[in-house]
Amino acid sequence: MYTAGKIIKAGLSITVFILLIWAAQRLVQPKYADELIEGNFTAEYYNETTDHDVIIIGDCEVYENIDPIYLWEHYGITSYIRGNAQQLAWQSYYMLEDTLRYEIPKVVIYNVQALMYDEPQKEEYNRMTLDGMKWSKTKYEAIKASMCNNERMLEYIFPIFRYHSRIMNLSKEDLKYYFKRKKVANNGYYMRIDVLPVSESDVADMSWLIGDTDAEKDEIIDPWADIETEEEENEISLPEGNAEEKLGNLSMEYLDKIRNLCDENGIKLILIKAPSLAPIWYDSYDKQIMMYSRKYNLRYINFYELLEETGIDYETDTYDGGLHMNRNGADKISEYLGDVLSREYEAQDHRGDMTYDKVYEQKRQFYYEMIDAQKKEIEQYGRVKNY
Amino acid sequence: MEKTSIKQSILHILQELHEDIDFENEKRLIDDKILDSFDLITLVAELGDEFEVEITAKDFVEANFNSLDCLTEMIYQLMNE
Amino acid sequence: MFISYQFIVFLVSVLILYYLVPKKLQWIFLLIFNFVFYMYADIRYPIFLVITTAVIYTAARIIETYENVKINKSIKKKKKFIMMTALFIVLGILVCVKYTNFIIRNFNVCLIRTGHESIPFVDFIIPMGISFYTFQAIAYLLDVYWGRCKAQKNFLKFLLFMSFFPQLIQGPINRYNDMSESLYERHDFRWDRIRFGLERILWGYFKKLVIADRAGIAVSALAESRESYTGIYVIAGMIFYAVQLYADFTGGIDITIGIAESMGISMKENFIRPFFSKNIAEYWRRWHISMGTWFKDYVFYPCGISRPVKKITMFCKRHFGMVVARRVAVYISSIIVWLATGIWHGAEWRFVVWGLLNGIIILISEELAPLYHMFHKKFSGLSDTVFYRGFQIVRTCILMSCLRLFDVYGSVRNTFRQFFSIFTEFTDKKLSLQGLEGLGLLPADYIILLCGVIIMFLVSVINRNGNIREKLLNKPYVVRYIIFTGMLFAIVLFGTYGRGYDAAQFIYNRF
Numbered sequence: 001m002y003t004a005g006k007i008i009k010a011g012l013s014i015t016v017f018i019l020l021i022w023a024a025q026r027l028v029q030p031k032y033a034d035e036l037i038e039g040n041f042t043a044e045y046y047n048e049t050t051d052h053d054v055i056i057i058g059d060c061e062v063y064e065n066i067d068p069i070y071l072w073e074h075y076g077i078t079s080y081i082r083g084n085a086q087q088l089a090w091q092s093y094y095m096l097e098d099t100l101r102y103e104i105p106k107v108v109i110y111n112v113q114a115l116m117y118d119e120p121q122k123e124e125y126n127r128m129t130l131d132g133m134k135w136s137k138t139k140y141e142a143i144k145a146s147m148c149n150n151e152r153m154l155e156y157i158f159p160i161f162r163y164h165s166r167i168m169n170l171s172k173e174d175l176k177y178y179f180k181r182k183k184v185a186n187n188g189y190y191m192r193i194d195v196l197p198v199s200e201s202d203v204a205d206m207s208w209l210i211g212d213t214d215a216e217k218d219e220i221i222d223p224w225a226d227i228e229t230e231e232e233e234n235e236i237s238l239p240e241g242n243a244e245e246k247l248g249n250l251s252m253e254y255l256d257k258i259r260n261l262c263d264e265n266g267i268k269l270i271l272i273k274a275p276s277l278a279p280i281w282y283d284s285y286d287k288q289i290m291m292y293s294r295k296y297n298l299r300y301i302n303f304y305e306l307l308e309e310t311g312i313d314y315e316t317d318t319y320d321g322g323l324h325m326n327r328n329g330a331d332k333i334s335e336y337l338g339d340v341l342s343r344e345y346e347a348q349d350h351r352g353d354m355t356y357d358k359v360y361e362q363k364r365q366f367y368y369e370m371i372d373a374q375k376k377e378i379e380q381y382g383r384v385k386n387y
Numbered sequence: 388m389e390k391t392s393i394k395q396s397i398l399h400i401l402q403e404l405h406e407d408i409d410f411e412n413e414k415r416l417i418d419d420k421i422l423d424s425f426d427l428i429t430l431v432a433e434l435g436d437e438f439e440v441e442i443t444a445k446d447f448v449e450a451n452f453n454s455l456d457c458l459t460e461m462i463y464q465l466m467n468e
Numbered sequence: 469m470f471i472s473y474q475f476i477v478f479l480v481s482v483l484i485l486y487y488l489v490p491k492k493l494q495w496i497f498l499l500i501f502n503f504v505f506y507m508y509a510d511i512r513y514p515i516f517l518v519i520t521t522a523v524i525y526t527a528a529r530i531i532e533t534y535e536n537v538k539i540n541k542s543i544k545k546k547k548k549f550i551m552m553t554a555l556f557i558v559l560g561i562l563v564c565v566k567y568t569n570f571i572i573r574n575f576n577v578c579l580i581r582t583g584h585e586s587i588p589f590v591d592f593i594i595p596m597g598i599s600f601y602t603f604q605a606i607a608y609l610l611d612v613y614w615g616r617c618k619a620q621k622n623f624l625k626f627l628l629f630m631s632f633f634p635q636l637i638q639g640p641i642n643r644y645n646d647m648s649e650s651l652y653e654r655h656d657f658r659w660d661r662i663r664f665g666l667e668r669i670l671w672g673y674f675k676k677l678v679i680a681d682r683a684g685i686a687v688s689a690l691a692e693s694r695e696s697y698t699g700i701y702v703i704a705g706m707i708f709y710a711v712q713l714y715a716d717f718t719g720g721i722d723i724t725i726g727i728a729e730s731m732g733i734s735m736k737e738n739f740i741r742p743f744f745s746k747n748i749a750e751y752w753r754r755w756h757i758s759m760g761t762w763f764k765d766y767v768f769y770p771c772g773i774s775r776p777v778k779k780i781t782m783f784c785k786r787h788f789g790m791v792v793a794r795r796v797a798v799y800i801s802s803i804i805v806w807l808a809t810g811i812w813h814g815a816e817w818r819f820v821v822w823g824l825l826n827g828i829i830i831l832i833s834e835e836l837a838p839l840y841h842m843f844h845k846k847f848s849g850l851s852d853t854v855f856y857r858g859f860q861i862v863r864t865c866i867l868m869s870c871l872r873l874f875d876v877y878g879s880v881r882n883t884f885r886q887f888f889s890i891f892t893e894f895t896d897k898k899l900s901l902q903g904l905e906g907l908g909l910l911p912a913d914y915i916i917l918l919c920g921v922i923i924m925f926l927v928s929v930i931n932r933n934g935n936i937r938e939k940l941l942n943k944p945y946v947v948r949y950i951i952f953t954g955m956l957f958a959i960v961l962f963g964t965y966g967r968g969y970d971a972a973q974f975i976y977n978r979f
Binding site for chain 3: 030
């Protein structure tokens with residue numbers, strides 16, 4: 001029969017085993033500290049100590065283009081970006097659901113670019129988006145919705161099965177950030193201060209745009225077809241086709257779900273489209289979103305149409321030739337958003353509130369240290385290296 | 388034919404096959420791999436010739452070949468069938 | 469097949485349920501799960517298995533009804549007729565699904581030469597494990613026919629013997645007499661047995677995932693760009709392939725036997741340290757034993773003592789004298805066995821050549837036996853020295869490694885070309901770290917491989933005088949725990965499975 005000693009022995013054995021597996025798992029998981037820091041965004045949210053009036057969800061078009069620290073400094077708005085590399089519509093939905101487990105914001109801003117994808121795109125991006133999420137039913141559902149064909153739920157539950165081969169090329173980073181993740185973002189904002197003008201980049205030939213933004217304003221959102229050939233050369237899976245392109249049906253369903261979730265919780269939903277020069281944002285997409293926002297009485301801010309108001313200049317405000325904004329550009333977009341939020345959505349100015357002041361003072365410190373560090377790197381290497 | 392004379396003849400055949408083995412006392416000819424499969428085929432052919440019996444696949448059980456006595460017994464049975 | 473999350477989940481659930489269902493129903497339950505497994509692999513597979521099983525079952529039952537009747541010529545004939553018919557059907561199925569396209573291909577070569585239209589290939593499905601279960605069925609049928617074993621009266625029980633799921637993956641070829649009893653027995657849950665089984669399964673996975681699949685990466689790289697990897701790299705290929713084949717095959721069998729063991733079912737060993745063999749004949753007695761003994765019992769012996777062969781022997785005796793006559797039976801049966809063995813490994817000419825070469829080497833060494841004998845008489849004592857034994861072992865390993873090149877390089881022509889490059893281009897290329905890294909393995913991979921091989925070697929040596937698992941049993945719990953956990957961790961961390969990690973794939977790319 002089983003004696004107490006045997007039970008203790010068995011219990012101890014199993015505990016040690018689980019601990020070892022956990023330890024090994026943590027070791028081989030990518031730390032996303034010095035390279036590929038995008039994998040750290042999702043997890044960083046859980047370190048927040050104060051709530052946020054505005055939650056921003058979407059892909060890189062939010063986390064590189066909106067600066068919550070700016071919003072704090074100039075409007076006193078508390079906001080957080082829950083965005084990830086190619087965060088698809090369903091992932092944004094579950095990201096919001098996950099956020100609502102911790103707080104109920106007043107406003108949710110969703111960037112519509114990712115609606116063009118109607119199926120999972122790339123395992124690695126799924127990983128970077130989902131691995132950091134805390135375990136809950138929401139995470140399970142998010143994984144289920146996101147998995148590519150050859151992915152396995154088991155590999156999400158036990159990431160060791162996914163990353164085991166990293167044991168062959170561990171770096172110092174893996175030990176340094178074994179216990180504590182490196183903080184890489186400012187309320188979900190991935191900051192870059194360097195500049196790569198569109199004209200010096202071969203990512204997209206945008207000369208038509210820079211040349212005469214004032215003269216032919218109509219064309220600003222019109223002539224995307226011109227760069228189609230360029231885009232095909234980049235190894236990005238873009239929807240082929242013409243101006244009749246439609247946004248994904250499944251994605252639109254998830255937009256409905258996001259909208260419903262906001263309604264249920266008394267949250268106001270704003271749709272935005274960041275002014276990135278790629279991927280393509282067809283006219284037909286835009287029309288579809290316009291119809292949608294009209295139908296449900298949502299605000300839709302298309303920054304392509306606001307280049308003049310925001311003052312975005314693709315020669316100075318982007319760090320990668322027009323795909324993403326640098327801090328200059330992000331602050332211009334944030335200025336516009338902050339104005340809208342505080343005027344039309346009565347977003348509270350929390351400046352002066354001791355709790356927030358204290359927290360945001362630290363955030364600001366981190367923010368300016370990062371700016372200095374990036375400046376230093378530019379001086380030293382001529383480019384931003386470790387961010 | 389008497390069992391003893393059968394035994395003598397078999398021993399003679401075996402010794403022709405491997406001269407340096409003590410077949411009279413060895414009881415594990417197959418198990419200890421003293422006779423290999425090649426030897427067995429040859430042995431069966433010679434035994435068949437010598438005693439004018441037909442050793443078929445049915446009798447070709449390795450247990451029948453493990454010792455001189457087993458072999459004698461098998462041949463004796465076959466001759467009296 | 470062994471390597472998928474589904475299989476592990478399947479295995480664990482089968483093991484748990486096996487001991488939860490009423491003991492009376494254990495074998496029925498196992499049968500059901502065999503079919504679940506087999507149908508999961510392909511829904512059509514069971515059709516073939518059931519047909520073969522039904523044919524053999526029926527034939528065996530009919531043959532046995534004659535057992536108690538006084539045997540006369542007509543009954544003997546009937547028996548033989550039934551046996552031959554059943555044999556013809558099941559072998560026919562095997563040949564049809566496995567060799568039709570091989571036959572067509574060779575036929576086409578002749579047709580094209582003579583200016584005819586070629587015949588299109590047939591798209592047969594090849595049921596998993598068909599070679600294994602067909603051979604099991606034939607052995608059973610012949611055993612019943614020769615009166616060496618009793619026919620199974622219960623069709624479902626016989627079906628269970630034929631369909632036991634782990635053996636459908638990688639063999640071995642089990643004998644009904646060896647396995648039947650423990651297969652149908654009721655098994656109590658016994659922790660010691662399960663632990664032994666699990667240890668063996670784990671060891672099998674270690675060999676397969678950590679060693680074989682890792683070495684396999686290098687082997688396929690060597691084969692794929694064989695033009696640039698000639699000379700000394702062919703020797704490297706021999707070594708890698710020896711490691712891969714051994715670890716993969718014995719690992720698979722370890723998993724199979726381990727699964728059987730944890731269900732209380734006994735299976736015969738299929739390998740006894742084959743790489744320590746003194747010569748090729750011995751190697752084949754220790755490598756894939758179930759196949760070797762099958763060919764010996766059901767092809768070599770029956771052929772060697774069959775009437776036609778006897779007639780040829782007589783003929784030779786009359787015309788060429790004793791020296792030739794004594795060899796005829798052995799030569800004919802050997803060639804047939806090795807032809808069959810070659811073909812059994814795959815429907816390709818390179819396997820035929822490979823099989824024949826094996827046979828020829830064994831026959832040559834048989835012919836040289838008197839010479840060896842003389843040599844050892846002159847230098848008595850030499851054959852017992854460690855040095856000489858080592859020489860024999862190395863010699864066997866080298867010979868077998870050369871033969872295995874047929875497996876590596878895919879065709880007879882390529883194999884010969886690569887093989888001869890060892891002699892002609894040996895100095896052309898240096899075995900460099902750079903070259904080795906080009907094979908798709910990191911330096912760390914080579915270290916792991918080396919460690920793996922050393923561990924396999926040590927386990928082999930320890931196993932020589934008694935089962936290593938029983939020896940482990942006497943060790944303190946902590947030691948066993950460390951070994952068990954260490955092995956599991958080695959598999960999980962160092963195993964070659966999953967999609968691998970390529971940091972470049974993660975690099976955030978514009979979205």
